[in-house]
Amino acid sequence: MTVSETSSADNWHIKNVRIVDPYTHTDALGDIFIAGGCFVSGTLPGMLTVDATGLWAVPRMVDIHVHFREPGQEHKEDLVSGSRAAAGGGFSVVAAMPNTDPVIDNPALISWEEARGREIGLIDLWPLGAVTKASAGKELAELALMEAAGAVGFSDDGKPVANGRIMRTALSYATMLKHPIVQHAEDLDLSEGTVMHEGNISHRLGLPGVPAAAEEAMVWRDVELSLLTHGPLHVAHVTALGSLEAVAYGKRLGAPVTAEATPHHLLLTDQAVVDWEVSPVTKVNPPLRPPKLRDALRKAVASGLVSVIASDHAPHHDDEKMSPYPQAPYGISGLETSIGAAFSSLLHTGLMDPLTLLERMTSGPHQALGAWYPGVVPGARADLTLIDPQLLWVVDPQTFYSRGHNTPMAGMQLKGKAVATMLRGRWTMREGQVLA
């Protein structure tokens, strides 16, 4: 990427770029013009020119499942480091989970979070509010007031809304709102004491395993409740065959159900636990699954049954990930490997074309959260990512902007990387360097 400096204005002409715009279903070579924070239809005097030959321009890449840990666990991540990780990873919008300390379960905290995101200014930070007060699973939180304050969805993520009656109530209540209930599906009795996928590898390693049924059982329940209430349900991080079947069943019967998959579940299998010699960097919930499930998940993302790719970015402090496997916390720091892992799993394997794959990271998540964005059209806000789809790079967590270095992709070679990110017509990352 070379820049010819002709003016100091924040107006840009990005030329010779492959525009991959799922919002307008466009995939074509062309030029993009940006002025005053928006896309415009042609050159204006004083525009800076960027030659983006070989790169793709993708409007507003979104990650609707991240954990930024603030307030309460700033040693793992905060809104600044998280925003930098997002911009560094190529995202202009992220939706942050509310399982902080305290839990983001009231409109004041939603407003605070949104304002703080705006102040940092690297990304559009969309807050998710808790479904129940303190995510305790007992009483509904103030969903309507939180929505009015800016919440884009509701989740007790980290744990499920376990009680079926409360889940029914939440879904029913959400029919008068614009945004969905996002469920972390897990039968906690089935998963109690477990640390990885139950199968040949867990038995060999002697680690207590959780059967895929723990996820499947709850996804089936929730899909039935969505059918019962017509309540909008978004199933976070699906990984199991029965979960996919349940989502397909719900969609077939007209339930407002969507689902997401994470790049790590699409890229890796439970063999990683062996390869990493039981290091907790592989510990994640839901757990990494065997190849058969991983491959089925790839197919479901390709077919559109799973319409969202989201990272479940879960940073942890290095010391916490040095505990023995059962004591170590769940989670993978995923924002900065998301594009590379998704491209390596789905694009470079020939399973998906660029436009469809990028739909899962742009318009798919918008639809899942009941949000809307026009794409690269004149007048639209200029949120943009430039991606080098062929760039081979080796994951080195020490170079992450995130405070969380916990990833089993460390040392892996990925293909595809964001090289620049723009928010409201301003670069937030260039050549891998976050600009704030």
Added chain:
Amino acid sequence: MRDFTAIEGMNAQELTTLIDLAETLSDVLERPIKKVPTLRGKAIANVFFEPSTRTRNSFELAAKYMSADVINFQTSGSSIEKGETLWDTARNLKAMAIDAVVIRHQVAGVPGLLADLLDVPVINAGDGMHEHPTQGLLDLATVQAHYGRIQGLQVAIVGDVLHSRVARSDLWGFTIMGATVRFVGPPNLLPSEMGAPMTSNLEDGIRGCDVVQVLRLQHERQKSGEVPSMREYREKFGVTRDRLEKWAPDALVMHPGPQNRGVEIDSEVLDGPHSAVLDQVRYGVAVRMAVLYRLLGGTHDS
């Protein structure tokens, strides 16, 4: 061989070497003065994060019969309870110039991780449900001594296989040495898949077997609702004299201990002519001597 953390992944030659060495070293146990200078000047730390009497005693005696100095590091009241991490414990042991670490830990994989951290040999004395490799080795030595071979034998492992590190070490050990292993137990206490035939019918499981290894039924299985009662377990899976005489009259009967007499195994069997349980204990000391000898490079006279 630098550490001894798992039987899985070892080869028949390595195992044979250790079994033969154990046989040789077991002579020391017959001597009037049970002390050879092999490991004189070596310091061994027994680090037990889980209560253990037999295994710890066995390791301690094995080390002492070879003149090593032993410290027993227990977790209650120790720095570990005060919040010290495993890594710091390891660094401290290293700083104290320990020559080998014997570790038992309730978490699968910890000895392997410790082995990566320390440049002295690490010996796994049992990690969670993963492996108990010296137990696997002593079971091999016991069978080898009885049959003169392991190749071609049929081995049944009966009981709570799912939660058993002994079953796993035995599976790998016997399989590597050319025997065939089957698992027998209640379906909910068998792994869903692990590369061994499995049955919940005791007769099918032990009929015609050369070796029957009976596993201890932990009392917590009843408390957690996984076994309805000890009575029902005995009815379905108890190894009694009648059953053995009918289905596997010549089988060598083993049990890693401690036994629940009258539950998974009857006293008539345990104290009977086919029982090898005390040979197992004896070989336990011998194989631990062999492992220490191999790892600590005892190249002097033995």
